[in-house]
Amino acid sequence: MRMKMQQRREPPENTIPLINVVFLMLIFFLFAGSIAKDDARKIEPPLNILEDETIRSTGALILTPDGKTFYGEDETSVTDWLERKEAAEEDEGGPLKVAADGTLKANELEKILAELKAAGRSDIVLITRRGAQ
Numbered sequence: 001m002r003m004k005m006q007q008r009r010e011p012p013e014n015t016i017p018l019i020n021v022v023f024l025m026l027i028f029f030l031f032a033g034s035i036a037k038d039d040a041r042k043i044e045p046p047l048n049i050l051e052d053e054t055i056r057s058t059g060a061l062i063l064t065p066d067g068k069t070f071y072g073e074d075e076t077s078v079t080d081w082l083e084r085k086e087a088a089e090e091d092e093g094g095p096l097k098v099a100a101d102g103t104l105k106a107n108e109l110e111k112i113l114a115e116l117k118a119a120g121r122s123d124i125v126l127i128t129r130r131g132a133q
Contacts (some may be wrong), residue, residue, distance in 0.1 A: 013101065030090075042071040059085070059097060060097035060099045060127060061078065061081050061096070061097070061098045061099070061112070062099050063098065063099065063101060063104050063108070063109065063112060064101055064104070064106055065101045065103040067104065067105075067108040067111075067132060069081065071084060077110060078115040078116060078119070079115070079119065082096075082116075082119055082121070088103070094123075095123040095124060095125045096116060096121055096123060096124045096125065097124075097125050097127055098112065098113075098126050098127065099125055099126075099127040100112075100126065100127075
């Protein structure tokens with residue numbers, strides 16, 4: 001009499017470790033994306049609609065309500081800021097970023113923009129924030 005040999009069943013693959021890795025990566029990228037440096041955190045930019053919301057103020061010239069200019073935490077002039085950017089090779093041929101406070105008077109902003117234009121730069125991006133819709 002022939003006896004049937006029992007077929008070996010392979011256990012199903014355990015996907016729990018894969019799920020754990022995916023959730024750990026998700027948490028890591030959420031945390032890493034939320035700690036981006038923002039030099040303009042002390043000013044209140046004017047409300048406007050941006051074409052590209054990903055533009056950050058890192059490396060930007062910060063204009064306070066009283067017309068003072070800052071680069072990071074240091075008060076600086078426009079010409080010094082341009083020299084520092086060129087010396088540090090942060091410029092990379094892209095546009096200059098300027099983050100102005102929303103309460104800054106227009107004539108003060110015009111003076112700064114005129115200084116940048118006199119230095120030979122016309123590729124300037126004014127950083128604003130998207131208003132509530």
